Amino acid sequence: MKNVFIAVTGRPNAGKSSLTNLLVGEKISIVSDKPQTTRNKINGVLTKGEIQYVFIDTPGMIKARNRLNEHMVKSVRTAVDDVDCAILMADVTRKISAVEQELVRSFAANGTAVILLLNKVDLISDKEKLLPVIAQYSELYDFEEVIPISVKRRINTDKILPALEKFAVEGEHFFPDDIATDRTERFLCAEIIREKILWTMQQEIPHGTAVDIEEFSSRKKGTEDITDLRAVIICEKDSHKGMIIGKGGERLKQIGTLARKDIEELLGTKVNLQLFVKVKEDWRNRENIISEYKLSDDV
Ligand SMILES: Nc1nc2c(ncn2[C@@H]2O[C@H](COP(=O)(O)OP(=O)(O)OP(=O)(O)O)[C@@H](O)[C@H]2O)c(=O)[nH]1
Numbered sequence: 049m050k051n052v053f054i055a056v057t058g059r060p061n062a063g064k065s066s067l068t069n070l071l072v073g074e075k076i077s078i079v080s081d082k083p084q085t086t087r088n089k090i091n092g093v094l095t096k097g098e099i100q101y102v103f104i105d106t107p108g109m110i111k112a113r114n115r116l117n118e119h120m121v122k123s124v125r126t127a128v129d130d131v132d133c134a135i136l137m138a139d140v141t142r143k144i145s146a147v148e149q150e151l152v153r154s155f156a157a158n159g160t161a162v163i164l165l166l167n168k169v170d171l172i173s174d175k176e177k178l179l180p181v182i183a184q185y186s187e188l189y190d191f192e193e194v195i196p197i198s199v200k201r202r203i204n205t206d207k208i209l210p211a212l213e214k215f216a217v218e219g220e221h222f223f224p225d226d227i228a229t230d231r232t233e234r235f236l237c238a239e240i241i242r243e244k245i246l247w248t249m250q251q252e253i254p255h256g257t258a259v260d261i262e263e264f265s266s267r268k269k270g271t272e273d274i275t276d277l278r279a280v281i282i283c284e285k286d287s288h289k290g291m292i293i294g295k296g297g298e299r300l301k302q303i304g305t306l307a308r309k310d311i312e313e314l315l316g317t318k319v320n321l322q323l324f325v326k327v328k329e330d331w332r333n334r335e336n337i338i339s340e341y342k343l344s345d346d347v
């Protein structure tokens with residue numbers, strides 16, 4: 049038996065979580081068009097034959113602006129430290145930035161084998177334009193392989209597992225062969241709600257929200273399984289609370305309806321979802337709140 053641990057790294061919004069979901073074949077990590085969607089390391093597990101692939105989806109690398117960001121950056125660093133190889137996910141439509149340079153420095157320090165994936169090639173009509181991009185990236189690091197891909201259009205995505213296979217090492221599988229993630233249903237439900245906030249709200253508000261599941265219990269109603277879920281959306285300001293709730297509660301209702309659909313699919317039961325909104329001023333800089341609500345993996 050073999051296993052291979054792969055850190056999926058790159059700038060925010062490059063498509064790391066989309067890729068992780070595609071490779072494990074299930075949606076385990078939330079996706080949005082806003083940068084800084086992922087906040088925690090999330091293991092995506094794929095067992096294929098004798099090899100177990102463990103993809104560590106990481107938060108997009110950023111310059112930390114608050115305590116929450118610092119935890120996010122730290123989680124990328126620790127992910128890169130002890131893996132068999134890494135994926136550097138780049139957005140082919142964007143120029144090389146300080147993010148790629150910084151990640152490459154930590155790869156070099158650790159001697160990490162890295163596969164460069166140039167994502168979103170579907171947005172480039174003239175494929176000739178890829179050549180200079182590949183040349184620029186090749187100057188950054190001695191990548192094991194460089195693969196232009198599109199997660200969205202499934203271009204070249206079948207080349208990724210074969211490229212990772214050679215980094216597998218002999219050893220027991222770390223996770224049961226039939227799971228796609230070791231994250232709890234409770235965590236995944238909170239993430240689904242956060243995703244719907246990202247989808248429905250503008251810029252700064254979703255980044256200042258977190259979701260805490262206060263109640264998660266199951267019961268039977270006749271032959272039907274029902275899950276009762278009570279979740280609190282934490283936000284930073286009274287004015288944000290008003291906007292999340294919306295006129296006549298419309299926005300919160302929309303978030304709830306979208307989330308409930310996905311949660312029902314995840315759990316395979318009917319879901320009774322109750323959503324509340326609470327204000328915790330400037331919580332992203334308050335270590336006690338980050339730890340009270342377990343909003344980071346390392347507190
Ligand atoms: N056009 C195009 N869009 C893509 C592709 N892959 C992902 N996206 C989109 O890019 C956006 C970001 O995707 P995510 O998977 O959330 O990106 P991420 O790297 O995990 O982002 P963070 O968690 O913020 O670091 C979403 O709107 C995706 O639908 C692709 O191949 N082509």
Ligand SMILES: [Mg+2]
Binds near residue numbers: 064065077085086108
């Ligand atoms: Mg992500």
